[in-house]
Amino acid sequence: MRSILKTSVALASLLGLTTVGALAADNLDDVMKRRGLSQKDILAAAKTYTPTGKRDEFMVFSSGGQSGQIIVYGVPSMRILKYVSVFTPEPWQGYGYDDESKKILDQGKIDGRQPNWGDTHHPGLSETDGKPDGQFLFINDKANPRIAVINLHDFETQQIVVNPILQSEHGGTFVTPNTDYVLEAAQYPGVLGRGYAPLSEFNDKFRGAMTYWKFDRSKGRIDEAKSFSIELPPYTQDLSDAGKGPSDGWSFTNSFCAERYVGGIESGKPPFEAGCSANDADYLHVINWKKAAELVAAGKASKINGHDVLPMKTAIEEGILFLIAEPKSPHGADVTPDGKFIIVGGKLDTNVTVYSWEKIKAAIDAKQFASKDTYGIPILDMKQVVHKQVQLGLGPLHTQFDSKPCVAYTSLYVDSQVAKYDYCEGKVLDKISVHYNIGHLMAMEGESATPAGKYLIALNKLAIDRFNPVGPLHPQNHQLIDISGDKMELLYDMPIPLGEPHYAASISADKLKPGVRYKYGTDSRTGDTSPFSVRPGSEKIVKTPGKVEVFATAIRSHFTPEIVEVNEGDEVTFHITNAERAEDETHGFAVSTYIGNLSLEPGKTASVTFKADRAGAFSYYCTEFCSALHLEMEGYLMVKPKGAADTGPDKAKDAVTYTKTDFDKQYNTNIETQKVIDSVVKYIMSTNYKDFPTVVALVEDAVDQLNFAKDAKSKTDEAAKKNDWQQGTLWANQWWQYQVKAADIGLRVKTYLEQNGAKVVAK
């Protein structure tokens, strides 16, 4: 039962003689009958099913709501590919568990408190000329007003900034057409700077605001010093959008509870919901952010918590802030792709209102105002600036755009429908029922200057009976809708298993160019080379009084070092670099009952610091199943009890003794194994494998493993020279382990070449 590579099965497998399954005898009609599928279902299945290895056309970045994360999925397969941790620690990604990511979470401390969660609402992709460019992703936290920056090179969160003045926000993130600024609007009014004032002074002391975060694309970071806010009335600002084309330089933010009602049901007052929806209209805020930035640069801002805030009074005087009535308790304020219109849905209205930027600008330029609000802000005459109102149904919320001119989609919350309409002509084109109570919706690149059409996703707030029950807490239901034809067609129900998304942003998949490995020794949170990375052979343990610092590497299937001795009470730091280059060869690291988890993707360096406050013998291990001998990728952290005698280096005696016979047996196995490997290598080299980048990468990895095998062979031969059959047999085993890894890769190469039609080009 020895020597896996010598058997006939092994050889057959390596040389391409695997059993190939015959075509299924099943018949489509039988399957349809058995599963109760209609022809329409089969068409929907064909439009979404994505066979193994095939790619999705679009990628979606959905907020994760109260999970504090971002959800990444593919369209049309509707398969979730990743949860990216943003505001909440998550151990699989090591986020909040390694020292490097703890620094990012620490940036998000708000007034000294680490929330350890976020309520993510509206992801925004970086744009160039109003089109998503696939470089960065932004996301807001409604609960603890913050913005995070995610680098789409590695899908990791690299920055969190705290809003210096808001205690609540909602209307972020929306970017200006070249990502100069990231917009964040307040939600529930508060005292700017998170101060206190009694509710009896609500109208005078409570305020809203718009924050414009300056983004430095070259650094991939928000520049807090160059960011600013504009003070606004306590109107409960909500969603926002940046102008584009003719409206570039302006931004639009809706609001609800312009009544400035403050509830108090406990003392007999009707609740917020009654008083905040009593009036027929709220206000759309129209802001000239370009001029605001100039005013701030000219020193017209006041400082609150060190942050530039342009006072409302100044904004009014300088003519950069206007209001327009918008019906009723609105939710979306969406600028059309050409920048000519702004569409607002009123949750308690049956219409969407299409505002004309041309008319708004004309009224502003002519200073034609209907009135002023309590705070002196000019209010434009709604009738004068509205292009159309389109009656859609109950509870219009949020709007996205098609690639076809003038075609928009608006979610109808109460009706549980999506309405398709022509906003130029004001004509309803189609409606489709969704399940149930849709919040936002999202068409492919549907908020950009050049929407891609094809698909639309309904972000439904209730699933109720759509899926197998999983207890009182239900998944959300994202429904994929085909919008390529005249009529919308429901294609797929996707449950969201974790978190409640509010909005999503999409991008053509070919615009994303993420890496699959890091440059050797990268701190992924800064993007720079980690000062703590080491190369294999340079690993070290540095001890200073009270502190042990371990500079380690990880590679299939061992850590170096394997034994670390510390004293009880020491502060211990492990810096570990994954020395792999192979795609998907991630290692993990945890010390049992102490710390974890580090996620070490190829090339990454991550660190973890902890106090060894309990004596004992604690194993550490690789937490990612990385190879056949993954479970053997282990080590021991030996925490010597306080006051224990120093008995010198602590070495285990081998329990098993190996003889020359054992040595010879393993040695011969390895020689035979090498012959098999050579034959596989010969086969690969005979093909046009260089035409397949994936295979070239695998071959590179196999060559690495074979070089490691050579090193282990040298150590084997060296021991044999000294007749040290113990070390010799063990190193021969290690040599064989590298051979097995090379063979494993060889098998994958073979499969790939077979499946992708490689040709034999040489004998």
Next chain:
Amino acid sequence: MRSILKTSVALASLLGLTTVGALAADNLDDVMKRRGLSQKDILAAAKTYTPTGKRDEFMVFSSGGQSGQIIVYGVPSMRILKYVSVFTPEPWQGYGYDDESKKILDQGKIDGRQPNWGDTHHPGLSETDGKPDGQFLFINDKANPRIAVINLHDFETQQIVVNPILQSEHGGTFVTPNTDYVLEAAQYPGVLGRGYAPLSEFNDKFRGAMTYWKFDRSKGRIDEAKSFSIELPPYTQDLSDAGKGPSDGWSFTNSFCAERYVGGIESGKPPFEAGCSANDADYLHVINWKKAAELVAAGKASKINGHDVLPMKTAIEEGILFLIAEPKSPHGADVTPDGKFIIVGGKLDTNVTVYSWEKIKAAIDAKQFASKDTYGIPILDMKQVVHKQVQLGLGPLHTQFDSKPCVAYTSLYVDSQVAKYDYCEGKVLDKISVHYNIGHLMAMEGESATPAGKYLIALNKLAIDRFNPVGPLHPQNHQLIDISGDKMELLYDMPIPLGEPHYAASISADKLKPGVRYKYGTDSRTGDTSPFSVRPGSEKIVKTPGKVEVFATAIRSHFTPEIVEVNEGDEVTFHITNAERAEDETHGFAVSTYIGNLSLEPGKTASVTFKADRAGAFSYYCTEFCSALHLEMEGYLMVKPKGAADTGPDKAKDAVTYTKTDFDKQYNTNIETQKVIDSVVKYIMSTNYKDFPTVVALVEDAVDQLNFAKDAKSKTDEAAKKNDWQQGTLWANQWWQYQVKAADIGLRVKTYLEQNGAKVVAK
């Protein structure tokens, strides 16, 4: 633009005149051509695609690896329905954020340290007569030896127990056929009780163990006092399984590194992986746990950390512990459905070894042992007890069973294949390639006494090129395989977006009977009525020096109370009960910049306690989009600065004044709205709606809303009597809000009745 329920669109919508999309003009051939799909792909799509509202046949509970969670998905749709938080805090579920769940996580503190993560490996479903019964789920934590109990009534974690003696584990959780015990095997050897001994004393002082956790089904909890362990040699125990049928009362645990090799690559020794795989065989542990339990009951155990541990010596003397050689670095030890065989795969072997329980038992009864190990444990003669060895390929790992007799499936890690074979005859039946490097596999109820067959899932460890790239950290790839025919067929690739599953357990979906709501006022972590729940109308704020306790309710769309005043430095507790009965009407709760998130499913009471250590005016809000006026579901926590003057109750003045005209307008709207509602009610009542339980529940909810509307109408009328047009108009608005909610439900009822073929039975 007022009065949404009066418009023609609204009426049309309510009365069933919605636009129905025409059948798509697309043709299946066109779609196949466009998307590059083969006929085989279409068949696979038809076998997996699950249209809106249709249910999956099986439910899978997969471990979440380093995420510390459980992943729940449906088969054959392969849609992930829920991540259940177990060892890691997760804010969407409020897990680790509300006081109730913090207590569960606190149970998992290990030697005073809260790991805040876990490395979940092997979920186990509770069984009755060896078959999964859908009541409870167990899961282990490899990193911090612990077991968690999840109640499948609500899919929530209700207990975590800490292993009192192990510092590392792996081979859990596996249950005995009636869930009397939950098995947990050690992994890396340590000093029992997590003590210290130098590695030079590895063979003498380091130990493995098996822990048998007593499960009290009536309480749904592990009974720690009645649980026990058996001391084992330091052989790095691994996977386990409980016997059944003829082998009931026994358990089987494999091991690797029976060489007891301790690495030290940093000091020139070959690494663990070399020394731990040097020998041809490791040991299968065969343990009579029923007799062990009797011995423990008879007082034969020693106490370590207060826990009963049966010494190895006693286990040997009493004849309950045996070893059998197993080739080589094995991973799975799986008992066949009839309990007659145990199948072990050796990762570095090409065979699986099928052991005969009959032969093992006979050898034990006859005391026919080949030898003893170093520790005096009898070793059975492998040749004498093996039924068959079946040569499958490279890296056999783990085995599952088909509904067809004698048919098993074993994962082949190195070959990246699944082998199907007849273990009675020792004959390979089929093989299929998977992508890539499969770890465990899982057939439907494939570890039970009555496997269900039909589908098998390959839990592949590498995805590499299977999906759209999402950075260096790749998703895992679970592949669904059709095993209903003679040949296995690959149906679907499912990416795992978060965590690295190791094993999964499945159950026929119809065996699960989760609830959709809680009994009013339930603490979901205990399952009992919360002492902190209140009914609507009984909400209160209890102030004692230094402490404010709020007993609140949540219902569409307001909290009661809405304004809570505290002093800086107070300890504040919110106890909130969700007063909804409607399915999926979850509310959430967060105080901006302070705390969150609570997840309040219908009927649940949850609490959160925090120190109001920063003065200011902080909004709180519902974090789940629960209704059209969800954003208006808000309140204020007013934290008065230290030393601020007490100015009496802090009430906001209404910014808007309402007149009799406003009042009349709203009143009339409500009367008109009621007419529409009445007509919808009439329509519903005319149908056979009582035949649809979902509709009955919705109608119940609508009736609730209309009753609330009546209450609000009374308040409206009362105010009007006093000519209080301010309060009158606001309460009229609240009355209308309840009407809108009732209408929303009415729409859902209508849709449901239409889609499910309701008939008009009365005029």
